[in-house]
Amino acid sequence: MKATFSIRRGGREGGELVDYATEVSEGMVVLDAVHQIQAESAPDLACRWNCKAGKCGSCSAEINGKPKLMCMTRLDTIDITEPVTIEPMRAFPVVKDLIADVSWNFEVKKRIKKFKPRPPDAEDGTWRMQQSDIDRVQEFRKCIECFLCQDVCHVLRDHEMHDEFIGPRFLVHVAALEMHPLDTEDRITELRENFGIGYCNITKCCTKVCPEHITITDNAIIPLKERVVDKFYDPIARLVKIFRRK
Amino acid sequence: MRTRVSALHLMIDYTTFEHDVLVIGAGGAGLRAAIEASAAGVKVGLICKSLLGKAHTVMAEGGMAAALANVDDRDNWKVHFSDTMRGGQYVNNWRMAELHAKEAPDRVRELEAWGAVFDRTKDGRILQRNFGGHRYPRLAHVGDRTGLELIRTLQDHGIHQGIDVHMEVTVISLLKDGDRVVGVFAYEREHGRFRVFKAKAVILATGGVGRAYKITSNSWEGTGDGHALAYHAGAELIDMEFIQFHPTGMVWPPSVRGILVTEGVRGEGGILKNSEGKRFMFDDIPDNYKDQTARDPEEGWRYTQGDKSANRPPELLTRDHVARCINREVKAGRGSPHGGVYLDIAWIKEKLPNSAEHIKKKLPSMYHQFVQLANLDITTTPMEVGPTTHYIMGGVRVDADTQASTLPGLYAAGECASGINGANRLGGNSLSDLIVFGKRAGEYAAQFAKENSHGSISQEQIDAEAKRAIEPFDREGGENPFVIQNDLQDMMQRLVGIVRNESEMKEALDGLRQLNERTSKSSVTGNIDFNPGWHTALDLRNLLTVSEAITRSAIERRESRGGQFREDYPNKDPEFAKFNIAVQQDAEGQMRISHVPLPEMPAELKQVIEEMG
Numbered sequence: 001m002k003a004t005f006s007i008r009r010g011g012r013e014g015g016e017l018v019d020y021a022t023e024v025s026e027g028m029v030v031l032d033a034v035h036q037i038q039a040e041s042a043p044d045l046a047c048r049w050n051c052k053a054g055k056c057g058s059c060s061a062e063i064n065g066k067p068k069l070m071c072m073t074r075l076d077t078i079d080i081t082e083p084v085t086i087e088p089m090r091a092f093p094v095v096k097d098l099i100a101d102v103s104w105n106f107e108v109k110k111r112i113k114k115f116k117p118r119p120p121d122a123e124d125g126t127w128r129m130q131q132s133d134i135d136r137v138q139e140f141r142k143c144i145e146c147f148l149c150q151d152v153c154h155v156l157r158d159h160e161m162h163d164e165f166i167g168p169r170f171l172v173h174v175a176a177l178e179m180h181p182l183d184t185e186d187r188i189t190e191l192r193e194n195f196g197i198g199y200c201n202i203t204k205c206c207t208k209v210c211p212e213h214i215t216i217t218d219n220a221i222i223p224l225k226e227r228v229v230d231k232f233y234d235p236i237a238r239l240v241k242i243f244r245r246k
Numbered sequence: 247m248r249t250r251v252s253a254l255h256l257m258i259d260y261t262t263f264e265h266d267v268l269v270i271g272a273g274g275a276g277l278r279a280a281i282e283a284s285a286a287g288v289k290v291g292l293i294c295k296s297l298l299g300k301a302h303t304v305m306a307e308g309g310m311a312a313a314l315a316n317v318d319d320r321d322n323w324k325v326h327f328s329d330t331m332r333g334g335q336y337v338n339n340w341r342m343a344e345l346h347a348k349e350a351p352d353r354v355r356e357l358e359a360w361g362a363v364f365d366r367t368k369d370g371r372i373l374q375r376n377f378g379g380h381r382y383p384r385l386a387h388v389g390d391r392t393g394l395e396l397i398r399t400l401q402d403h404g405i406h407q408g409i410d411v412h413m414e415v416t417v418i419s420l421l422k423d424g425d426r427v428v429g430v431f432a433y434e435r436e437h438g439r440f441r442v443f444k445a446k447a448v449i450l451a452t453g454g455v456g457r458a459y460k461i462t463s464n465s466w467e468g469t470g471d472g473h474a475l476a477y478h479a480g481a482e483l484i485d486m487e488f489i490q491f492h493p494t495g496m497v498w499p500p501s502v503r504g505i506l507v508t509e510g511v512r513g514e515g516g517i518l519k520n521s522e523g524k525r526f527m528f529d530d531i532p533d534n535y536k537d538q539t540a541r542d543p544e545e546g547w548r549y550t551q552g553d554k555s556a557n558r559p560p561e562l563l564t565r566d567h568v569a570r571c572i573n574r575e576v577k578a579g580r581g582s583p584h585g586g587v588y589l590d591i592a593w594i595k596e597k598l599p600n601s602a603e604h605i606k607k608k609l610p611s612m613y614h615q616f617v618q619l620a621n622l623d624i625t626t627t628p629m630e631v632g633p634t635t636h637y638i639m640g641g642v643r644v645d646a647d648t649q650a651s652t653l654p655g656l657y658a659a660g661e662c663a664s665g666i667n668g669a670n671r672l673g674g675n676s677l678s679d680l681i682v683f684g685k686r687a688g689e690y691a692a693q694f695a696k697e698n699s700h701g702s703i704s705q706e707q708i709d710a711e712a713k714r715a716i717e718p719f720d721r722e723g724g725e726n727p728f729v730i731q732n733d734l735q736d737m738m739q740r741l742v743g744i745v746r747n748e749s750e751m752k753e754a755l756d757g758l759r760q761l762n763e764r765t766s767k768s769s770v771t772g773n774i775d776f777n778p779g780w781h782t783a784l785d786l787r788n789l790l791t792v793s794e795a796i797t798r799s800a801i802e803r804r805e806s807r808g809g810q811f812r813e814d815y816p817n818k819d820p821e822f823a824k825f826n827i828a829v830q831q832d833a834e835g836q837m838r839i840s841h842v843p844l845p846e847m848p849a850e851l852k853q854v855i856e857e858m859g
Contacts, residue, residue, distance in 0.1 A: 011775060025500065025501075026499055026500070027498065027499020027500060027501050027502065027619070027620070028499070028501045029501060029502075029619070032501040038728060038778060038779070039726065039728040039729065039732070043726050043727065043728055043770060043771060043772070043777075043778065043779025043782075044770070044771055044772025044773070044777045044778065044779050044780075045778065046775075046776040046777070046778060047778075048296070048297070049465070049466065050296055050300045050301075050302070050304075050465040050466065050467065051300075051302070051304060051305050051465050052465065052502075052505065053305065053502075053505045053506070053615060053619075054611075054614070054615065054618065055304050055305055055391070055394065055611065056296075056300045056304045056305075056465070057300070058296060058297065058300050072618050072619070074618070074619070095436055095776060096436070096775055096776040097776070099776055102297070103413075106297075106298060106405075106411075106413075109402070109405060110405050110406070114361075114402065114403065114406045115360065115361035115402070115403075117359055117361075120359075125355060125359075126355055126358070126371065126372075127358065127370075128369070128370030128371065129363075129366055129370050130366060130370050131365065131366040131373075134363050134366065137363050138363055138365075138388065138389070141363055141388070141394075141395060141398065142391065142394075144304070144394065145299055177361075180361065180363065183361075213614075
């Protein structure tokens with residue numbers, strides 16, 4: 001059976017959807033169809049991919065308008081009786097065809113203070129941590145940096161506030177550092193003043209698209225918002241501050 | 247600095263960058279090398295073929311082997327060393343195996359200091375799991391996504407170290423000044439622009455060659471770039487015949503064939519069965535592993551659950567052996583419907599309450615991989631698995647302590663280097679290899695860079711490379727490079743796979759000649775911006791080079807050992823335990839084979855091996 005894929009072709013200046021028909025077989029994913037089209041009729045069709053197993057987060061795209069990993073989207077989970085559109089992520093500039101310019105994300109990460117552990121617990125230079133104390137951080141560290149959460153976040157996608165807001169991916173990164181049992185660094189002030197955590201209004205779109213099923217909003221962003229509130233808006237702390245000034 | 251040269255009728259621009267140490271490849275070994283070199287105070291450049299953090303290291307699942315002795319206090323470097331040598335069938339470089347066993351624990355602890363979050367023991371230390379060929383639970387791990395943890399930890403540490411990262415840049419060739427490697431010629435992907443990198447020392451950390459085969463766990467990047475770059479520059483490669491076919495790759499649906507199913511499934515109690523429901527691994531246990539292997543299923547189960555008095559189940563024998571047993575079952579007509587065998591972890595429900603939750607907790611990404619890609623729930627249903635091309639033990643011949651290649655200024659670490667694994671790598675020894683020898687390569691390359699100034703690169707070299715690189719655009723009506731790549735993969739799978747013989751491999755050499763011919767006439771369409779057809783045309787040269795090296799070395803080794811199984815020479819031959827097989831390019835550009843004698847192992851290490859049995 002043949003299916004038609006409408007794929008965005010073109011560079012930074014602009015592009016258009018071009019239809020390609022290709023044979024589909026049992027178990028195929030969208031990335032297989034793209035590869036087949038490359039081999040059959042469009043060897044210059046650009047797409048990123050590496051592991052083809054949902055572990056590297058390279059092949060993010062919008063399939064019928066929904067942000068997904070191409071390698072994990074089986075054709076039997078979407079309607080292929082109609083042309084399937086495949087486009088690059090919309091929250092970033094396009095480079096060519098299905099390639100988005102995600103370089104902004106790498107710049108954002110450098111602005112976040114790195115891990116700073118407390119002195120080792122044991123004489124041999126090692127630490128002790130209980131599994132129950134790291135479960136939460138391990139959830140955040142499952143992130144494969146596919147940037148689908150950034151793509152779907154309306155603050156970035158619709159309002160283009162890339163200068164003021166670091167996006168769900170990097171709020172998860174900050175959460176993984178802040179909630180790391182060994183970390184001693186403080187990133188709460190930056191969260192409020194530089195990372196724009198206040199712009200997130202908890203619509204949970206990011207959580208819904210996460211291929212690693214990280215509960216981004218509930219487990220990472222909301223607790224960070226609470227920490228910001230505790231530091232800057234806690235009424236008792238404010239009173240203490242006022243008295244200290246006097 | 248931008249320079250313009252004329253190649254054919256096109257005018258070609260290139261930009262020049264200068265670093266003290268240039269690292270090619272940003273997986274575990276490359277990142278670790280870059281961090282070390284940078285810490286030594288030299289200016290470091292890091293070239294990634296993809297985006298930073300996407301390298302094939304993320305696919306490593308089971309863990310990294312290090313004799314921390316957190317779970318079993320009988321473990322130490324001597325046991326790890328002797329396990330590694332036995333697994334490699336004693337053609338390993340003993341010094342690398344020694345350094346690796348001694349230094350891996352420190353390298354793992356260092357990752358924790360950089361933010362890695364390993365699974366924990368009850369007393370809060372790094373948890374270790376069982377794996378094939380390791381006598382004691384030795385693999386530090388994070389569920390079944392240890393490679394991701396490794397690469398992310400190194401990446402997040404590395405981005406604050408002042409390393410210049412060049413993403414989506416591919417190296418086409420090494421540039422030389424006399425014998426010495428003094429830089430590289432490369433292109434960036436977005437606009438296909440050429441770049442010259444001048445460096446006082448270059449470290450290859452480019453990973454493997456899996457894309458030479460049709461069924462592989464490797465991503466598109468695994469095209470043997472470092473192997474081929476080193477070879478064309480005149481360095482020696484050794485052990486290229488030793489390819490690891492991982493016993494358990496997915497076999498269905500067709501589009502996911504080859505994707506890895508972690509050995510951790512067997513470490514957690516998973517068993518292999520044929521279509522008759524028989525647990526066949528008990529039928530064939532090699533003599534030198536007999537007294538380390540469980541006598542019955544009950545003992546095997548106890549081992550996986552941490553009983554220190556029990557021996558490991560035969561599913562956890564070395565990968566070469568398990569892959570051949572699976573191959574044999576399938577050939578004998580006892581395979582599963584799609585040409586594999588069954589890997590069953592669901593059976594542990596007989597042993598554990600809440601087994602479904604237990605499996606999801608221990609093997610989360612395997613659970614999701616099968617639900618999403620194969621529509622199968624591993625907590626209730628056995629998986630279909632079969633061998634997949636996973637790893638090459640062979641690579642650039644390096645000095646054990648410094649990772650220096652046979653060319654001045656050129657270093658190699660990780661999968662593209664050779665020596666530590668011998669004829670077969672133990673699972674879990676790869677991630678630890680990356681950090682142990684990545685660090686050493688970074689350290690000694692930095693030292694070389696401090697002691698030497700930049701070499702000079704002739705304009706002729708650059709012109710010749712640029713001309714060769716754009717040739718596919720100048721040919722019209724040639725074949726699509728993807729088609730040639732597919733044909734190469736089919737042929738290598740068929741003729742130089744798990745079971746080999748001389749006549750098929752000679753046929754493969756003829757096939758390679760024809761594929762080389764076709765490649766030299768292939769053409770690409772479209773413009774030079776982010777053009778995968780062009781990238782494939784350039785990668786093909788590397789794939790063809792490593793395929794030839796694999797085939798010639800495999801023909802030369804007239805015996806069966808580890809990753810090489812010859813049906814025309816099915817036994818081990820002690821004569822072949824005395825040397826490694828090396829390939830090098832001769833003055834006429836032909837591939838020349840030689841024998842490099844194995845260095846003599848010092849008496850105290852021989853004694854360690856004897857003591858460990």
